[in-house]
Amino acid sequence: MQASVHEAKTNLSKLLEAVARGERVVITKHGKPAAELVPPKRGGVVFGSLAGKVDPKVVDAFIDALEEPMSEEELRLWEGG
Incomplete structure (x- = not known):
């Protein structure tokens, strides 16, 4: 189905x-395709999908690292230096 911009404004609900x-x-705009209306993608986050796949020690080390301030070297790298 095609609709001009004017038709789309008038009949958006339909x-x-x-x-x-x-x-x-x-x-269409001036007879040429300008946009396409498509339904939203279904799905999304699946909770628990990494269960048993991540080592709890790695997670703990990551969380511990977040509690400490960055070193000068880490800060420089973070800022792109």
């Missing part, structure tokens, strides 16, 4: 309904 039904909606 175009979003079409996208929700799985249609591809291309918005």
